[in-house]
Amino acid sequence: MIKKILIANRGEIALRVIRACREMGIRSVAVYSQADADSMHVRLADEAYCVGKPRSADSYLKIDQIIAAAEVAGVDAIHPGYGFLAENAHFNEVCRSSGFEFIGPSPQAMEKLGDKNTARKMAIENEVPVVPGSDGLIENDADAIATAAKIGYPVLIKATAGGGGKGMRVAEDEASLATAFSQARKEAEAAFGNGGCYLEKYIGSPxxxxxxxxxxxxxxxxxxxxxxxxxxxxxxxxxxxxxxxxxxxxxxxxxxxxxxxxxxxxxxxxxxxxxxxxxxxxxxxxxxxxxxxxxxxxxxxxxxxxxxxxxxxxxxxxxxxxxxxxxxxxxxxxxxxxxxxxxxxxxxxxxxxxxxxxxxxxxxxxxxxxxxxxxxxxxxxxxxxxxxxxxxxxxxxxxxxxxxxxxxxxxxxxxxxxxxxxxxxxxxxxxxxxxxxxxxxxxxxxx
CATH class of the missing domain: 3.30.470.20 (ATP-grasp fold, B domain)
Known part of the structure; x- marks a missing residue:
């Protein structure tokens, strides 16, 4: 039985989890940055701990600070909400190895599904329709050109670790493919630390x-x-x-x-x-x-x-x-x-x-x-x-x-x-x- 939960998030989703905890008779623990000291989730939680400075990189993304707060508070589980560390398999593993239940999937399932190329393969294995595209990651311009010729233009270049539209480019023809491929890889590397990309047939206005x-x-x-x-x-x-x-x-x-x-x-x-x-x-x-x-x-x-x-x-x-x-x-x-x-x-x-x-x-x-x-x-x-x-x-x-x-x-x-x-x-x-x-x-x- 879970009796106490730390919410590793802020704003409305933190408040949403606190409300569910209260209705279930579970004590809630909020974490907050210095910029969120007056936020409503801090006011309504049973306990609250500051985990750093205003920037998310110095607070809500600081795994060690969040785990330290969980240890001080003596919680049973951690709810990640959405955004921040919610789909971070490493954070998931650290929570579990530190003795806290992670309210989400296993780190292994999260890691597999978090990689779009791996998830695509899993979809095919489970007879879930996928857009025609490359069999795996595209390594170079030559592979991109060959794959695009096979599936037909326009094509969509997608970062395997992408999200929120980052690492995505549309190439209308071969002349624009190399530039679009390079831009997608650079953007993905900068945003996710992973420049891997694959190609799909572009479905217009879906x-x-x-x-x-x-x-x-x-x-x-x-x-x-x-x-x-x-x-x-x-x-x-x-x-x-x-x-x-x-x-x-x-x-x-x-x-x-x-x-x-x-x-x-x-x-x-x-x-x-x-x-x-x-x-x-x-x-x-x-x-x-x-x-x-x-x-x-x-x-x-x-x-x-x-x-x-x-x-x-x-x-x-x-x-x-x-x-x-x-x-x-x-x-x-x-x-x-x-x-x-x-x-x-x-x-x-x-x-x-x-x-x-x-x-x-x-x-x-x-x-x-x-x-x-x-x-x-x-x-x-x-x-x-x-x-x-x-x-x-x-x-x-x-x-x-x-x-x-x-x-x-x-x-x-x-x-x-x-x-x-x-x-x-x-x-x-x-x-x-x-x-x-x-x-x-x-x-x-x-x-």
Whole structure:
């Protein structure tokens, strides 16, 4: 039985885990940087320890400091949240070797799935469709040219350790391939310390569909249906919803089954998200597995009634899933808008600073997951997201109407936010009709 958990994260996800702990009768321990001393997760945790200076490299990424805090606090387990060290297999191993349960998959499963090239091979082995591409990493320009000629242009160069769009380039023809390949490798090496890249056939303007999966240590694997994350800017998700408005029932069943096969084949336990792209003919192709809880997990919680953080903790504590697949139904429609401290009128320039006043929207079907409050200063050192506005209604039409109403109610003074931009997206015909793809925002709003 887990009795005390340290949350190795900050902001809204740290607060989300603290809330789950409190409901389960588990004591929570927060860690924080000097810049986060006044953050709400620090105030609401049962205990809190400073782990360093403002920069994440000097605090939230300092494994030794986090382990030291866990030892002083005497915790049983560590929840990594998302971002920072959440998918760091070394941190995972250090937690376990130090006597703390890591609330996530095994280091071995995390390492395998964290490498996109290895994960691609695992997908093929488990009969999960993949985009046509190279058999392994591309070593030089000659191999890149030969592979591209085989699969056909345009091609997508992808970093094997990539994420967030880093280490990705599109080559339209042979003339541009060498330059794009070199740029992708350099960017990947700088961002991840691993310049390995592979090639895939480029699927133009796809939809981005991901499947929420959770597994226990007894071989039970369940999906919580899919989320549509196609509203993106520079590969960063802006609006997510469940279920997808454009996926036929037979394709939904097939994509969810494929995600379960992938997780079973990886001998994986705890929460994961299996990501796919879907083309105009509803053919789907595996992209990657996120071996952690996702930012957008609330939309899956709303349509299934499953508390994913609670299940994560139960699984890490050695318990079986509290449900079987046939007990999970997808009911209604949930939608999430990421509210960032950015100015949409200035090319989404980050806008950290002090929040002078804030009014949180409410009413039927509205949830706001956030760590901010009036008087809180949004630091300049971290991700600009200050909250997630989530709605749940019976139909998609109702969900859009409720989200627009909630966005209007959300009042933040002192900093700029992306709320008004979300409202523009929600009014666009392509979004209203569910015809949007991953290029929708760039095409309709940023061109």
């Amino acid at each position: 939809r981005h569909i991901e499947v929420q999966v959770i597994a226990d240590n007894y071989g039970n694997v369940c999906h919580l249906f899919e989320r549509d994350c196609s509203v993106q800017r520079r590969h960063q998700k802006l609006i997510e919803e469940a279920p997808s408005p454009s996926l036929p029932a037979d394709r939904r069943e097939a994509i969810c089954a494929a995600a379960v096969r992938m997780i079973k084949g990886a001998e994986y336990s705890n929460a994961a998200t299996v990501e796919f792209i879907v083309d105009a003919d509803n053919n789907f192709y595996f992209i990657e597995v996120n071996a952690r809880i996702q930012v957008e997990h609330p939309v899956s919680e709303m349509v299934t009634g499953v508390d994913l953080i609670r299940e994560q903790i139960r699984v890490a504590g050695g318990e079986k899933l509290s449900f079987t697949q046939d007990q999970i139904e997808c009911r209604g429609v949930a939608m999430e808008c990421r509210i960032n401290a950015e100015n949409p009128d200035k090319n989404f320039q980050p806008n950290p600073g002090k929040i002078l006043k804030i009014f949180i929207p409410g009413g039927l079907g509205v949830r706001f997951d956030s760590h901010v409050y009036a008087g809180y200063t949004v630091p300049a050192y971290y991700d600009s997201m200050i909250g997630k506005l989530i709605v749940y209604r019976s139909t998609r039409e109702e969900a859009i109407a409720t989200m627009r109403r909630a966005l209007m109610e959300l009042q933040v003074e002192g900093i700029a936010t992306t709320a008004s931009f979300h409202d523009q997206v929600l009014q666009h015909a392509e979004f209203v009709e569910g015809r949007h793809d991953t290029k929708f925002v760039e095409r309709e709003f940023l061109s």
